[in-house]
Amino acid sequence: MPPRTTIWELDFHTIGKHLVLKHYLDAWLPIMGQSNRRVLFIDAFAGPGEYSGGELGSPIIALRALIDHGASQLMTNEFVYQFIEKDCQRSQHLRTVLSDMDHEIPSNCSYDVVNSTFTETLTRELDHLERQRSNLDPALVMIDPFGVSETPMALIARIMANPKAEVYVSFMYDFINRFLNDHSFENHLDDLFGTECWRQARQIGNADQRKQFLYQLYSGQLKSSGARQVLYFEMYQGSRLVYAIFFGTKNLEGSDRMKQAIWRVAPSGDYRFVGGFHNQLHLGPAFVNLEQFREDLFNKFNSIQEVDIAEVVKFAKSDGTMFHSGQLKRDTLRPMEREGAIRVRRPAGSTQGYRDGAKLQFLSVSGHTASEQPTLI
Template identity: 45%
Template sequence: MAKRDVLWPIEPHTKGKHLVLENYLAAWWPIMASSNKRVLFIDGFAGPGKYSGEEDGSPIIAMRSLLNSPRRMLRSHVQFRFIEADSTSAEHLKSLCERWKESLPPNCGLQVIPGAFDEHLTSVMDDLEKQSTALDPAFVMIDPFGVSGTPMSVVRRIFKNPRSEVLITYMYEYINRFKSTYSFEHKLDELYGCANWRQALEEIDPARRDRILFDVYEKQLRAAGARYVLRFNLFKGGRLFYALFFGTQDLTGCDKMKQAMWKVAPDGDFAFHGYHTEQLTLGLETVDFVPLMNELSGRFRNSGWVKIEEIENFVRSDETDYHSGHLKVKTLRPMESEGTILVDEKTRRRKFAYTPGTRIRFV
């Protein structure tokens, strides 16, 4: 691979990924930095911090997002760790971070670590955990150019802290192109943490082959420690380009990430699609809620009377591409009007209200 310049033009698909990060951190910082002694943000492939058009890279986005949060909410000690393998990029990022130190609150720590992600992540987390008597919330961004240096063993180490979350770029197009190359297979064994992905090599049908590749990776993330795993596919035109995987043990984090994804509107040829409903394009002004209605009916039709809290938890989880903001007004109200749900009137104060304790039956 030809060596990049220190700064390079930002790709359209990168803009979407950065919007997801910014949207999520806008919700994450106020929650985590207001209720914990310390919070960790680790970028495993930090880059130089800027693009040639002066667009911010992920480290700057993370720091800016923190500064944009209400100061009264930022009571935690925040630790930023930016890992970058390319020495020139790391030096450029260091110079940017020196300027940013003046803007960050005094309760922030910042370090740029030159070196490979897989070689340094374990020691970074070990050192940070030794400094604290409690397990600190950690957000880890894993955004490689290819697949090297992102083994499942490192992800497993991250989830040794059950309060960790990961946002991983799964380089589908790169993996799909080279998966049959003998020298590449070992790298994929490390990426997956197993050899089960090789079942895809024997599959002729492209759709089934892709499902094997994605499903095995999802299962491995769960085995590594993620209770909830989200996947959203980025398409370029009609072609799958890459996927974003998000892993967490927190239901609120799962829901907030879905909300962040839905805020990213299609940009040119690029658009994020759902996983459970692949034809679902995220970020459009007009949203089709019929798939969510069908999912709810399929999940609860044989459950009798169900409390609204159970329905909300389903929508907040990784069992649907939709999020909690889509549930009541956009989905339950139309279903009640159409008679596809019944509501126990004794459990609510007024029609079309779904307050805590409301009981609903899907018919």
Template identity: 30%
Template structure:
């Protein structure tokens, strides 16, 4: 691969997801409280596989659109931007791409030292250099968003994720490219030991013989790694474009607010390329897409119904508990979807409601056993 390469459809959709998420993330962390006048002292965004800053067709790379959308955010006047408060760190290993990125940012935004935020463009390795750079910049003790977005091999050691997980109000996004789920004999076992925290944690995924199941096994394995690292919540999902190959993402956060913000970003991403976000747990259901499923008369997404059935297969629950499970355990579904799904399932006769009167979040439901 040369310095520049074409923008893949899945990457374009992923970029729209990032943009939507960051549009919400920045003001949450940076806006000064109107009541107290308090604002967080420092926020750091780390893009550890930054790339050259542009694609062959002229489309902006992640460092360019991240900086551009921050500087031109609708809430920028309330964010109190300053180089001491906001750090953007871009790491690129390849020399030519690093030089191209630096030139691209300078051409677009002028002298980087004159910007109202601190922009650090480093040539280095994501796995080896992320922690030292964050330490050098004094990022620890303040919110960090780490984006580990490699199209090829995921090679960031688990101890990097552990350090970020222990840091307050911090999150990570890791991307697996379509070629990552390869045959076991092609894998670097020593590298995977550092990524997953030991041989015992990943060999079962590598041994999965069914190609259609391999990506599910690896995503689940990596999600478990983020859990062990210390992230209380982890989302795993497959981004499927209308054309081209899919991407696989895992998101780690310590807060339900972070989960909600990421899922809201998914639902706001337009579907002009026909992309959808799929949950790895579903094997037969095809998601309708990003169109709000309950704006379509009589439509209830098959993926949602399958997931609720999977939850109820482990025992009955209140609608409220199902909603909490959808939030914390599924790729894109929110608590508000639980009640609508249960209503559809009651109508279909697939569940039993163990209460009289109106169906509410407090209603207890279970699968219909057919007895």
């Protein structure tokens, strides 16, 4: 049951969602800030701004990412934060929390709290832009409901129709799975997925397969709505999967940065954040097994005679693999080359590394020598 009080206790699994958001914003703000006049962060289900133990809510985390950013002096463009909250008391609470930090907000940043719904607010704004024949400024839209209603794929598609829009959506899997056979819920799920195909999941007895089917369907719907890259990671409470966060972007760099943000929070690479009293967030060093990355690369490129390094980097940044570009050259390609699993033809004057112009041939997943020790990150 969603809380009824104005503020509520922070769940452990929420911490993962917040940490990934914070790491992503740390990378996103300067990248977007340097190349755009105005940048938006829209927290479409903003909440009251804090939890009952005093922990920060997503609006404050997002604002602090800008205020505390090491490179904030260099970001002279305009940042506009919009916080949408349907509940009157919660939006009022958020205003109060925000007003306490007014003196810290840089002059190129403004915020607005809208006491309304996601659907009403975004529909009105997108209609207005359509009449003006203009686009939404580059925007990261966080869609973080308690349940599944009021997050229609049709509206996400209108957001993603803009050239530089990204969405960070809580996909309430536990809820969806529980109500899959409840006929009074069908309309909500039709809206959520933007299709009736989710009904096929009712025939899938195996819990894992059912989940994979629904994830693939949602991911596919985000892609049909305009996202070129779709990633997700999962939030567990103990052993129970509570929800997954889906991220949709058109931008390869955005996809790479989001993967890096997720790896920082779930460093063993399983894209799971396990919250719970006995299984708390693990942020220490972790051993990463890059065998799967080798397989992804081999499967992608082994049928090609020679592939340019630029194509390999593009793949590493994309949603075609869960690994990211920072794990590519030193930790994966170099040992593969040493083992003879790849052959490299370098441009004139280059004897090592994988600079522009290097051509790679993928021969096997691992070569003849013993494979490397897992990498410590």
